[in-house]
Amino acid sequence: MAVRLLHIADLHAGKITAKVLNRNKDLEHALEQVLQVIKTTRVDYLIIAGDVFDKAIPDADSEHLIYNFLVEVGLRGTTTVVIGGNHDSPKKLRNILPWGERFKVKVFPVLDLKKFIFTDGDVAFVNVPFVHERAITDLDNDSPEGAKVSYSEKIKKLLMHGARLAENYRYRILTAHLFFDRVKLGHTEREVTVADAYAVAQSVIPETFHYAALGHIHRYQRLEEAKTIAYYTGSLYQLDFGEAEEDKFFNLVALNDNGTVEVEKIKISPLRVLKKVTVKAGEVSKLSASVNEKGETYLWVEVEAKTPREFLDAKEKLERVLGDKLLKLTVRYGANPERGVFRTSGDEERYFQFNPSDPVEAYRAYLSSKGKKVDPELLEFLKKLTDEVKSQTK
Ligand SMILES: [Mn+2]
Numbered sequence: 031m032a033v034r035l036l037h038i039a040d041l042h043a044g045k046i047t048a049k050v051l052n053r054n055k056d057l058e059h060a061l062e063q064v065l066q067v068i069k070t071t072r073v074d075y076l077i078i079a080g081d082v083f084d085k086a087i088p089d090a091d092s093e094h095l096i097y098n099f100l101v102e103v104g105l106r107g108t109t110t111v112v113i114g115g116n117h118d119s120p121k122k123l124r125n126i127l128p129w130g131e132r133f134k135v136k137v138f139p140v141l142d143l144k145k146f147i148f149t150d151g152d153v154a155f156v157n158v159p160f161v162h163e164r165a166i167t168d169l170d171n172d173s174p175e176g177a178k179v180s181y182s183e184k185i186k187k188l189l190m191h192g193a194r195l196a197e198n199y200r201y202r203i204l205t206a207h208l209f210f211d212r213v214k215l216g217h218t219e220r221e222v223t224v225a226d227a228y229a230v231a232q233s234v235i236p237e238t239f240h241y242a243a244l245g246h247i248h249r250y251q252r253l254e255e256a257k258t259i260a261y262y263t264g265s266l267y268q269l270d271f272g273e274a275e276e277d278k279f280f281n282l283v284a285l286n287d288n289g290t291v292e293v294e295k296i297k298i299s300p301l302r303v304l305k306k307v308t309v310k311a312g313e314v315s316k317l318s319a320s321v322n323e324k325g326e327t328y329l330w331v332e333v334e335a336k337t338p339r340e341f342l343d344a345k346e347k348l349e350r351v352l353g354d355k356l357l358k359l360t361v362r363y364g365a366n367p368e369r370g371v372f373r374t375s376g377d378e379e380r381y382f383q384f385n386p387s388d389p390v391e392a393y394r395a396y397l398s399s400k401g402k403k404v405d406p407e408l409l410e411f412l413k414k415l416t417d418e419v420k421s422q423t424k
Contacts, residue, residue, distance in 0.1 A: 037281040039079035039245030040265040044092035048357040059301035060266035079245030080115025080207030104133030114159035115207040154199035156192030158206035186234035193236035204242040232256045250279045274304040302326040311335040311344040330358040372399035
């Protein structure tokens with residue numbers, strides 16, 4: 031009989047968008063849709079591929095929401111496999127272990143080679159929670175002394191080891207919270223853990239797995255360069271404006287007896303959506319009318335103004351009409367397409383202009399906008415490099 035699994039990831043329970051909007055209602059709405067599938071069709075396993083919570087120490091409401099969901103799933107006879115993501119505290123997830131067993135919840139908070147594989151009859155799960163670069167050591171010592179082995183290489187060995195452990199099982203599933211190279215990024219994962227040092231080649235996923243259930247990247251996508259069927263299902267709702275207007279999905283996967291795999295992409299109907307709009311200061315009333323019709327749309331409004339006075343008038347009007355639907359408000363003064371500009375984030379806005387065709391100037395402006403020191407040697411190097419490229423492309 032085929033094995034049927036649901037794959038979700040990046041729940042981020044406790045997420046606050048734009049510092050004010052608590053998103054647990056959105057998560058709950060999405061999880062109800064997941065539960066609906068479990069109630070109406072046979073689902074043997076639910077995979078949660080990391081980032082269960084948004085913060086290491088989640089608030090009480092977020093824990094309540096997640097634990098209730100896990101219990102609901104377990105009571106319907108579905109086994110849940112949870113791995114830790116980079117947002118999760120391994121110790122917090124570990125606290126599910128004592129009671130999770132009674133509700134068929136298997137938790138893998140942290141990479142542990144002794145508890146690397148979970149098997150259930152003829153099904154094997156190899157579980158790779160998020161692992162920091164320094165925390166992963168070589169599995170064997172065949173590399174020369176002192177040789178620098180990349181994160182990608184280490185992960186490759188780890189996955190090969192997992193594939194060997196699973197090889198005698200009929201159905202083989204990989205769950206991992208990892209950043210694979212050459213994937214389409216959203217904007218909200220852009221933090222240290224999607225830096226190049228953490229990029230893993232898609233080709234390292236062993237083809238012996240029937241399906242790889244991935245978490246970490248918030249955009250739904252199949253990994254086209256992987257040798258097996260591998261998916262990021264992405265976040266369950268638009269976490270931030272970087273994901274504005276993106277549709278969200280999860281996968282229902284059937285591993286058939288004859289070795290074939292069927293993936294059904296299920297669209298989540300969102301409770302609330304995020305949208306960014308740009309509007310001229312004099313035309314904000316137009317905007318408020320169109321937004322009210324749309325209902326549960328939360329906005330980032332960028333106002334184009336000529337003067338601070340004009341912006342303040344627009345701001346007052348927007349706040350009055352949009353109320354709590356206005357999540358974020360920014361201003362652009364006298365937009366000049368000839369010049370690029372970086373803006374500081376935070377309460378006091380400052381602008382750093384640059385010539386878009388000069389990468390050195392752009393980099394300097396970027397660093398300044400982030401309040402970072404400018405390293406003159408690095409700038410000099412960058413200048414040499416760009417000059418060299420320019421001279422070669424002439
Ligand atoms: Mn995430």
